[in-house]
Amino acid sequence: MVPLAASTVQDALVDLFVVLLAAKLGDELFKRLGLPTLIGEILAGVVVGTSVLDLVEPTEILAVFSELGAVFLLFWVGLETRIGDLRQVGRAAALVGMLGVLLPFAGGAGIGLSAGETTAVVVFTGAALVATSVGITSAVLSDLGLVPTPAGRTILGAAVVDDILAMLILGVAVGLSGDAGADYTSLALSAVLAVAFVAFFALGGTRVMQRAPGILKAPRFSESPLLPAVLLCLALAAIAAQIGLAAIIGAFLAGMMVAETKEQHPIEEEVAPLYAFFAPYFFVFIGLQLDLGAYGSLGTFGLLAATTAVAIVTKFAGAWLGARSLGSREATIVGVGMVPRGEVGIVIAGIGLAEGAVSEEFFAVIVGMSILTTLLAPPVLRAVSRPQAQS
Amino acid sequence: MVPLAASTVQDALVDLFVVLLAAKLGDELFKRLGLPTLIGEILAGVVVGTSVLDLVEPTEILAVFSELGAVFLLFWVGLETRIGDLRQVGRAAALVGMLGVLLPFAGGAGIGLSAGETTAVVVFTGAALVATSVGITSAVLSDLGLVPTPAGRTILGAAVVDDILAMLILGVAVGLSGDAGADYTSLALSAVLAVAFVAFFALGGTRVMQRAPGILKAPRFSESPLLPAVLLCLALAAIAAQIGLAAIIGAFLAGMMVAETKEQHPIEEEVAPLYAFFAPYFFVFIGLQLDLGAYGSLGTFGLLAATTAVAIVTKFAGAWLGARSLGSREATIVGVGMVPRGEVGIVIAGIGLAEGAVSEEFFAVIVGMSILTTLLAPPVLRAVSRPQAQS
Numbered sequence: 001m002v003p004l005a006a007s008t009v010q011d012a013l014v015d016l017f018v019v020l021l022a023a024k025l026g027d028e029l030f031k032r033l034g035l036p037t038l039i040g041e042i043l044a045g046v047v048v049g050t051s052v053l054d055l056v057e058p059t060e061i062l063a064v065f066s067e068l069g070a071v072f073l074l075f076w077v078g079l080e081t082r083i084g085d086l087r088q089v090g091r092a093a094a095l096v097g098m099l100g101v102l103l104p105f106a107g108g109a110g111i112g113l114s115a116g117e118t119t120a121v122v123v124f125t126g127a128a129l130v131a132t133s134v135g136i137t138s139a140v141l142s143d144l145g146l147v148p149t150p151a152g153r154t155i156l157g158a159a160v161v162d163d164i165l166a167m168l169i170l171g172v173a174v175g176l177s178g179d180a181g182a183d184y185t186s187l188a189l190s191a192v193l194a195v196a197f198v199a200f201f202a203l204g205g206t207r208v209m210q211r212a213p214g215i216l217k218a219p220r221f222s223e224s225p226l227l228p229a230v231l232l233c234l235a236l237a238a239i240a241a242q243i244g245l246a247a248i249i250g251a252f253l254a255g256m257m258v259a260e261t262k263e264q265h266p267i268e269e270e271v272a273p274l275y276a277f278f279a280p281y282f283f284v285f286i287g288l289q290l291d292l293g294a295y296g297s298l299g300t301f302g303l304l305a306a307t308t309a310v311a312i313v314t315k316f317a318g319a320w321l322g323a324r325s326l327g328s329r330e331a332t333i334v335g336v337g338m339v340p341r342g343e344v345g346i347v348i349a350g351i352g353l354a355e356g357a358v359s360e361e362f363f364a365v366i367v368g369m370s371i372l373t374t375l376l377a378p379p380v381l382r383a384v385s386r387p388q389a390q391s
Numbered sequence: 392m393v394p395l396a397a398s399t400v401q402d403a404l405v406d407l408f409v410v411l412l413a414a415k416l417g418d419e420l421f422k423r424l425g426l427p428t429l430i431g432e433i434l435a436g437v438v439v440g441t442s443v444l445d446l447v448e449p450t451e452i453l454a455v456f457s458e459l460g461a462v463f464l465l466f467w468v469g470l471e472t473r474i475g476d477l478r479q480v481g482r483a484a485a486l487v488g489m490l491g492v493l494l495p496f497a498g499g500a501g502i503g504l505s506a507g508e509t510t511a512v513v514v515f516t517g518a519a520l521v522a523t524s525v526g527i528t529s530a531v532l533s534d535l536g537l538v539p540t541p542a543g544r545t546i547l548g549a550a551v552v553d554d555i556l557a558m559l560i561l562g563v564a565v566g567l568s569g570d571a572g573a574d575y576t577s578l579a580l581s582a583v584l585a586v587a588f589v590a591f592f593a594l595g596g597t598r599v600m601q602r603a604p605g606i607l608k609a610p611r612f613s614e615s616p617l618l619p620a621v622l623l624c625l626a627l628a629a630i631a632a633q634i635g636l637a638a639i640i641g642a643f644l645a646g647m648m649v650a651e652t653k654e655q656h657p658i659e660e661e662v663a664p665l666y667a668f669f670a671p672y673f674f675v676f677i678g679l680q681l682d683l684g685a686y687g688s689l690g691t692f693g694l695l696a697a698t699t700a701v702a703i704v705t706k707f708a709g710a711w712l713g714a715r716s717l718g719s720r721e722a723t724i725v726g727v728g729m730v731p732r733g734e735v736g737i738v739i740a741g742i743g744l745a746e747g748a749v750s751e752e753f754f755a756v757i758v759g760m761s762i763l764t765t766l767l768a769p770p771v772l773r774a775v776s777r778p779q780a781q782s
Contacts, residue, residue, distance in 0.1 A: 010632040012455045013462075017625040024618055061455050064403045071404075226667055227415055234408040241401040273661040274668055276617055 012061045016281075019056055019065075019288075022048045023280030036378035038139050038283050042371065045287020058288040062281060067247060069282030070135040070343065072275040074248040075233045077138045078255015079268050080147045081156060083206040086256075089154045089326070092334075096154055096322030097161025100338050103318035104129040105169060107310040120176040124357040127173045128349050128366045129311045131166035133342025133374065134159035135248055135282060140378045141337065144385055150326050151333035151385075158319065158338065160202075160249055164194045167244045170348055177357035193243050201236060201253040209260035216263045225263040226270040232257065246344065282343070289346055290371055294364035303361070308369045312376070315339050332384050340377040345370030403452045407672075410447055410456075410679075413439045414671030427769035429530050429674050433762065436678020449679040453672060458638060460673030461526040461734065463666040465639040466624045468529045469646015470659050471538050472547060474597040477647075480545045480717070483725075487545055487713030488552025491729050494709035495520040496560060498701040511567040515748045518564045519740050519757045520702045522557035524733025524765065525550035526639055526673060531769045532728065535776055541717050542724035542776075549710065549729065551593075551640055555585045558635045561739055568748035584634050592627060592644040600651035607654045616654040617661040623648065637735065673734070680737055681762055685755035694752070699760045703767070706730050723775050731768040736761030 022044035030040030048055045056062070086093070108129030112122035137155055138147075146152040168191055175182030209215065216225040233254040240250030258267055295301050320335035349366035352358035358366070413435040421431030439446045447453070477484070499520030503513035528546055529538075537543040559582055566573030600606065607616040624645040631641030649658055686692050711726035740757035743749035749757070 008451050009454050009458045010629075010638070012451075013458065013625065013629040013632055013638055016455075016459075017622065017629045020618070020625060021622055024622060060399050060403075061452055063400050064407075064452050067400045067404065068407075224667065226664055227411070227671075230668060231408065231412055231415060234404065234411060238401075238404040238408045241404055247401070247404055270664040270667075273617055273664045276615065276661075277621060277665055280618075 012059075015056050015059065015062060016065070018048060019045075019062065019284045020277075020280055022056075023284045026284075027280070036140065036143070036382065038136065038143075039375050039378060041280055041283035042287040042375065045284035046290050046292070047287075048284070049288040049290060051290060051292035056288060058285060062285055062288070065278060065281035066285035066343070067282075069275075069278035069280065069285075070248045071233065071237045071251040072271060072278050073135055073138055073142075073282065074252040075255040075258075076268070076271055076275050077142060077147060077156065078252040078257075079259050079264060079271065080142075081153065081252075081256050082259055083202060083256055085148070085153050086157050086202075089150055089157055092150075092323050092325050093154045093157025094161055094322075095325075096158035096319045096334055096338065097165065099318035099322040100132065100158060100315055101130050101162055101165040101169070101318070103314040104311060107314035108307075111307060111310060120173065120357050123169070123173040123176050124352045124355075125362070127166070127169045128345060128352060128358070128362075129307070129314070129341075129369075130162075130169055131341060131344035131348060132159055132162050132315070132338045133340045133344045133370075134163075134246075134252075136340040136342040136374050136377070137337045137381075139279070139283075140381050144382060146333070146385055149330075149333075151323070151330040151337065154323055154326060154330070154334050155337045156252070158322070158334070160198055160252070162338070163246050163249050163344075164191065164198070166344070166348070167194060170351065171244070173357065174351065174355055177352075177355045190244050194245055197239065197243060197245070198249070198253065201250075202256065205253065205257040206260050209257045213260065213262040216258070216261050216267070224270065225261075225267055229254075229258050229263070229267045229271070230274070286343055286346070286371060286374065289367055291364065291367075294361075295368060300361055300365065304365045304368045304372075307365050308372045311341065311369050311373055312339055315373075329384075333381065336377055336381045336384055339380075340374040341370040342374045343370070345373075403450075406447050406450065406453060407456070409439060410436075410453065410675045411668075411671055413447075414675045417675075418671075427531065427534070427773065429527065429534075430766050430769060432671055432674035433678040433766065436675035437681050437683070438678075439675070440679040440681060442681060442683035447679060449676060453676055453679070456669060456672035457676035457734070458673075460666075460669035460671065460676075461639045462624065462628045462642040463662060463669050464526055464529055464533075464673065465643040466646040466649075467659070467662055467666050468533060468538060468547065469643040469648075470650050470655060470662070471533075472544070472643075472647050473650055474593060474647055476539070476544050477548050477593075480541055480548055483541075483714050483716050484545045484548025485552055485713075486716075487549035487710045487725055487729065488556065490709035490713040491523065491549060491706055492521050492553055492556040492560070492709070494705040495702060498705035499698075502698060502701060511564065511748050514560070514564040514567055515743045515746075516753070518557070518560045519736060519743060519749070519753075520698070520705070520732075520760075521553075521560055522732065522735040522739060523550055523553050523706070523729045524731045524735045524761075525554075525637075525643075527731040527733040527765050527768070528728045528772075530670070530674075531772050535773060537724070537776055540721075540724075542714070542721040542728065545714055545717060545721070545725050546728045547643070549713070549725070551589055551643070553729070554637050554640050555582065555589070557735070557739070558585060561742065562635070564748065565742065565746055568743075568746045581635050585636055588630065588634060588636070589640070589644065592641075593647065596644065596648040597651050600648045604651065604653040607649070607652050607658070615661065616652075616658055620645075620649050620654070620658045620662070621665070677734055677737070677762060677765065680758060682755065682758075685752075686759060691752055691756065695756045695759045695763075698756050699763045702732065702760050702764055703730055706764075720775075724772065727768055727772045727775055731765040732761040733765045734761070736764075 026044030236250030417435030627641030
């Protein structure tokens, strides 16, 4: 038997307190300024992180709390989403997902090509610009009450398509950067597995729940339906992560399944405190990963500006084109809503760095781009969606 | 910037799911058997742990979730505790705390002496038998509705005294096992700091809250009083851990402070899901730390039986003597309630092993004793407290 060091747990308690306090302060400040509170929380992460006060490092324990923040956030959004509503926007969502991946990939690969890089690096720079952080967008949609609108549902559906395609492109990029080259057979298998997982739980899972709406509070379960619901959420999140998707896709599917049961409302009430506790770690952790010192040189700063511009323009254009059938106003909301790269871009760049396919400089650029797109999108989304809120 | 391995977070999601599922299954099974559910959860930890199915290891991440389980548990118990009620049993609680530490220390040291060990080892074997796990006892008291009884309050008050004394004895033990010997000046400072911390928040903190009962929901805070309350809880837990006390003592003090505000009931409702989510990790983690293979030899098994017997008899006798003024029935409840050593005994034995003061065998014995006392106390506590529940 090996004892665990008590000091790890002690240090973790301090980190958990400092991050939650920073998030709360950032949130309150931005509320008073009339700005999106999640930006306040991300900037609070920058302030307590290594760049400024150096109080907290992005440890593995904080990474897990951050992931659970995103998981409970998407579970919560799933609880507000009926599968029938998603079906209505299915075509638009699929188009947004596909075009919103193709254009940024082309843009990112173009940056790599213009720098004269190898094929592996070119594919990675493309991959790094692809994935939307539906976590960030969901939080903003939820704040603005936009989840149950055509644009909101299109974004959620597109995010699932987006994540599957991003996984495949990342798989190709990792394969190309290794010695063995890309293994297209196993990539095809991954794709089939991912589509089967999503279809099975989105269609089959919700149907099971519709037929047995009392299943979470059957006499064989306990008084509260919370733990069965959280178990379903963690199970699908873990499976999604194991098959190469984002864990939050699984959490979203679990939320949609629970939305079909009789216990939807009590579970929403009980999940709210879990979301309130964990979500700040998700936002602050994004800021914690920024190291401002990495952008000191003019060259890096220029590359950051160019990459961010390409990331915004290509994603907006692709998503807007895909959502045109919803009308120009909704298409604009979808276009802006797909822009934030959030934690997903950071994770992909981290994989590229670990594989040796992207340089330290480009890693820093992708992290910066991910955070900039995440900071820029919420205020714009508020502005473009305002007219409807008043109608 | 250093990227974090995505696989750590993926593995953690699987661990978090498996532990929660195991806890739920253990809980449901023991509910059907009419046995205390927390025992079902601890045994579920043994089953999924290295001894049986080997599905989960006691990782640092699970240790943090376990600690938060105990923290939210004691915060919750603090929410049900008024400082005025604790004062009424102050004398008995102090006596229980002191006698309940002295007798087990003497018993443990006796075991060390009879084995002919050095002074450092003798002090450690004494220290390892001292500390009560108020986490376990609180969970049982809460299940049985005994928190607001004289016995329940005496146990909670005694646990604070117990923890301060245990910290000091552990400090002496660690000092003696090092080259420099025990530093009694810094130990005295620690004692003063610990007493000052408890007195400041138990007396001063609750008084501040009594005078400003709306402070957690003042207009300058947000809609929900949950995060301010959780921040207070984490802050006092982190401070308590930093000054050498158990984190849960700080959480308990924070709960007592919040109990004096107007927001006590909404906070209880919102903390309940946090407690429901985290507490299973606390119970399962205790079981996870058991390695049944360590008790294979007859000698170790005999030492485990003897140590457990001494741990039970000395703690019961000390606490019973201290609580005599409450009457024989209440004194019996207090005596049994103080017996579980839970995670505290495991932590102290781990420190002893790390310091080289206790052998691998004795570490395994203390872990076994901690778990056995934890498994034995709840059913006995239910049995001895039953008459009142029916009256």
